[in-house]
Amino acid sequence: MAKAKLTFSDVAITVNVPSGTRIIEISEKVGAGIIYGCREGDCGTCLTHIETGSEHLSEPSVLESKILKENLAGRHDRLACQCQVLSGEIKVRPA
Amino acid sequence: MDQTMRERTGGRPGVPAAASHGEPTGAVAVAQGVHWIGALDPDLRTFDVILRTANGTTYNAYAVRGRDGVAVIDTVKEDFTEAFLARLEQVARYDEITALVLTHLEPDHTGAVPELLRRAPQAHIYVSHRGLMVLRGLLKDDLEHRAYTAVDTGDTVSLGDCTLAFLCTPYVHWPDTQCVHVPERRLLFTCDLLGCHFCDGRLFNDRVGDFRFSFEYYFEHIMRPFKRHVAGALDLIEPLEIDLIAPGHGPILRAHPRQYIAQYRRLVDPRLRAEVGRDEKTLLIFYVSAYGATARMAQAIHDGASENPHVRVSLYDLQGGEVAPFVNLIEATDGLVFGTPTINGDAVRTIWDLLSGLVDIETRGKLGAAFGSYGWTGEAVRMVEERLRGLRMQVPEAGLRIKLHPTDAELEACRDFGRRLSGHLTGHLSGHLSGSAAGPVAPKEIDMAALG
Structure with a gap:
């Protein structure tokens, strides 16, 4: 199975994850500072800044795009409960 | 306090309000062109389940008048909307209000926002970037009919002869918190930072009596979990020129305001050296x-x-x-x-x-x-x-x-x-895992399976 390296820079931890893992599945287990609200892409609480490797993430769904737009999210901000890590090296921190 | 007000505040029937000095009859001038337009809640005994208060609290809101408009800084808990609007009306017309600044969107400061916007629909709302999603939760579909801007440290809004300079100070204690400096008037609005649950109609720190216990109790239970963020906020605040600090709760700090900042710095820093080596x-x-x-x-x-x-x-x-x-x-x-x-x-x-x-x-x-x-x-x-x-x-x-x-x-x-x-x-x-509580370290690498 394809692997990816997901780094949470606020707690300085890199996790080797299988392709398709969502950030939400990992961030709380390592104590990263990303906070969650609804956990289903509706509230925008888990807005996360992608420091590097945004090209290695799944494309935003229609729902995620809508919530990102409503929250005036930057080009490198994603919802941690929605986006999937696909490959390569990705570095994230709370937005 | 009249009977109607007592009922609205949830006071116990027959138990008199404990505020040692009554509510000011109107808006109170706190600086040139700046008025306190908040509300007193002397009957409150427990705040947010976790905090106790022996004489209630205040919900401080302010109106700042500049040559080109009036800015309202925060509002009050919903139950106190009437008192807040009455005070506001004493110092400004609704059509003069150009800006509504929300230092954070906790309900005790935003309860009167919907009614204020109904009366002053032209007011431009300023929140932090993190505040946007809560603002949407507060105003629902009505937000689409409002003008609003998310601001960050370095952003300013001019009122003509004075400036609102925003400072992004997240997690003190809500994630969306921001402070507002008005350099021309040398004053700082600090939301819950440097505040406390203490209710006294005399309003100012040099008039209300000794409230240190309340100031430090509030820090211990509200700010302490966010010490790191409080330190970051102090880094932004300490260099500013400040003659008056206007917090969201408790006395307005006009006498030696810097001592309160210094006290926060002391509370944030370790009281005694832990006598532990740097590499230990x-x-x-x-x-x-x-x-x-x-x-x-x-x-x-x-x-x-x-x-x-x-x-x-x-x-x-x-x-x-x-x-x-x-x-x-x-x-x-x-x-x-x-x-x-x-x-x-x-x-x-x-x-x-x-x-x-x-x-x-x-x-x-x-x-x-x-x-x-x-x-x-x-x-x-x-x-x-x-x-x-x-x-x-x-x-x-x-x-x-x-x-x-x-x-x-x-x-x-x-x-x-x-x-x-x-x-x-x-x-x-x-x-x-080997990340420690102190200081950044090179990322440690682990497998997902090790996380359990």
């Missing part, structure tokens, strides 16, 4: 023992962990101390180990008391572990581990459980457990 990590072992078995495990873990010269290990019997000083110890430590027997299928209450006390401090990223002796079922260790994870601590080692008294081999397993915990703290164990 600290590991605290707390235990409760019914028959001495968990105590023997604790000693063995201590001995094993202490073999690492870079880790300062301390051992404490929880039955010999109060919770509060231990919370202070834990705040400054890198790693924590809890030993508990299993009694009635649970960890013992002394352990839970300490763990529940940790809500007042930052525990994220500290190393955590649990151990204990048991007779029949031994659930306590797993339960404590879950709580440690709930406190956002890293729990890299599965808890150590031993049935009844430990054998020599089991004591050696305890020592090895201690060695591994120390190893995690100093990064000598590869493939495991």
Whole structure:
């Protein structure tokens, strides 16, 4: 199975994850500072800044795009409960 | 306070309001062109479930008049909308209001926002970037009909002859918090920062009497879990020219305001040096023992962990101390180990008391572990581990459980457990977590499967 390296820079931890893992599945287990609200892409609480490797993430769904737009999210901000890590090296921190 | 007001505030019938001085009859001038337009809530005794107050609180809102418009800084709890609007109307017409600044969107400061916007629909709303999503939750579909801007440190809004300069100060204590500096008037709006739940109609710190207990109590329970963020906010605030601090609750600080900033700095910084070397990590072992078995495990873990010269290990019997000083110890430590027997299928209450006390401090990223002796079922260790994870601590080692008294081999397993915990703290164990509570370190790499 394809692997990816997901780094949470606020707690300085890199996790080797299988392709398709969502950030939400990992961030709380390592104590990263990303906070969650609804956990289903509706509230925008888990807005996360992608420091590097945004090209290695799944494309935003229609729902995620809508919530990102409503929250005036930057080009490198994603919802941690929605986006999937696909490959390569990705570095994230709370937005 | 009239009867109508008492009913609205939820006061107890027949119990007089405790405010030593009554509510000001109108808006109160606090600086040139700046008025307090908030509300007093002398009947409040418990705030947000967790905070007590002996004389209520104030919801401070302010109106800033500039040559080209009026800015309203925050509003009040919804029940006090009428009093807030009455005071506002004394100092400004609704059509003069050009800006509504929300320092954070907690309900006790935004309760009158919908009604204010109904009366002053032209007011441009300014919130922090994080505040946007809460603003949407507050105004729902109505937001689409409003003008709003998300602001950050460095952004300014001119009122003609004075400027609102925004400072992004997140997590003091809500994630969306921002402060507002008006350099021309040398004043700073600080939201909940530097505030307290203290109600006195005399409003100003040099007039209300001694409120230090309330100021520090508020810090301890509201700001302390966010010390790191408070320090960041102070970094932004300290260089500013300030003659007056206007917080969201409690007295307005016009007499020696910088002393309050300095006091916050003292509260944020460690009170005493921990006397721990720069390259040294600290590991605290707390235990409760019914028959001495968990105590023997604790000693063995201590001995094993202490073999690492870079880790300062301390051992404490929880039955010999109060919770509060231990919370202070834990705040400054890198790693924590809890030993508990299993009694009635649970960890013992002394352990839970300490763990529940940790809500007042930052525990994220500290190393955590649990151990204990048991007779029949031994659930306590797993339960404590879950709580440690709930406190956002890293729990890299599965808890150590031993049935009844430990054998020599089991004591050696305890020592090895201690060695591994120390190893995690100093990064000598590869493939495991070793992030510490203090300072950035190079990312440690782990596999997802190791996270459990």
